[in-house]
Amino acid sequence: MDEDFACFLAEFGPAIDKRYVPPATIARYRGKLPDQLLAYWDEYGWCGYADGLFWTVNPQEYEPALEAWIGDTPFMERDAYHVIAHSAFGTLYLWGEKTGDTLRIFAPASCGFSSAADNDVDRDFQMRVFFGSLWRDTNDVEGLFAPALKQLGRLAHDEMYGFVPALALGGAPTLANLKKVKAVEHLVILAQIEPLYVTETGI
Incomplete structure (x- = not known):
């Protein structure tokens, strides 16, 4: 285990709901995603961390969400992106085949x-840094994860906590407005409510 992933595990704790990554899937993304990420997949699978606050995912399953969010934007011309992880509340971590960790979306x-x-x-170094620089606080929203976990229960690998009504429709970021929803479907719906606004910043 490299030092950066060890720091990640120290911050996020043991994995939950681990799913095995088939060799054919690793071969599919060879040359598209860093070998370091594929090594993590092979060793640890796709799974949740910190009781489901952060999830590594199969990019193929999230292609509908990726298309919904950036399919009609200049980003699709800039690079070929893949969703490699997301938070319990719908922060999407995108990886560009040419540009790496240069785009994140808070859905x-x-x-x-x-x-x-x-x-x-x-x-490969950038991928190690990506995991080593993740923090629980930046994946939480208004400190709602712990009470949501207690009230709504632990998320499955294909779920997230969604605000209903959506924040873009005037909903408030409160525990009372949180529901457990299917992640990909909810992310696609959110993309249809309001256009993506992107801020150029350092990640």
Whole structure:
């Protein structure tokens, strides 16, 4: 285990709801995603961490959400992106085949954060840094994860906590407005409510 992933596990704890990654899927993404990520998949599978606050996922399952959010944007011309992880509340972590960790989307508020690609950085190293720099607080929303976990129960690998009504429709980020929903379907619905607004920033 590398030092960065060890830091990630120290922060997020043991995995839950682990799913085995077939060799054919690893082969499918060889050359598209860093070998380091594929090694994590092979060793740890796709799973949840911190009781389901953060999830590594099968990018193929999230292609409908990816298309819904950036399919009609200039980002699709800039790079080929894949959803590699998401938070319990719908922060999408996208990885560009050429640009790496340069685009993230907070779906509930229809906002994205983009940064310039550093072409001098080794992508395997960048992947290690991606995991090593993750924090629980930045994946939570208004401190709602712990009470949502207690009230609504632990998420399955294909679920997330969604605000109903959506924040974009005037809903409030409160525990009373949270429901357990199917992740991909909910993310697609959120993308149809309000256009994505992207801020150029360092990630």
